[in-house]
Amino acid sequence: MERTTTRLSGRALGVAAWLLAILGLTLYWWVPLGMVSSLSGLLAAFLGGVSRRRQAPGLLLSGALMALLALALDLLAVWLGLDTVRFGALR
Secondary structure (H helix, E strand, O other), X not given: OOOOOOOOOHHHHHHHHHHHHHHHHHOOOEHHHHXXXXXXXXXXXXXXXXXXXXXXXXXXXXXXXXXXXXXXXXHHHHHHOXXXXXXXXXX
């Protein structure tokens, strides 16, 4: 039985970080989802940067900065009370 493995490239993780950061920016009004998207983008950029392959370090760095900016704006929106949808207890 043959076994194949597929590794994600740094470019794919950089694009994923950008897309998740943009999703986090657009969903600032939905409290946990915007922050989770931004954190996921930050994690994707971190994993792409930690991997040994150095494909597209600029894309990874800019994706990480964009995700960090999106997370900061999500937290600012929560602090200012601009959120309209919150997950709460289902009673």
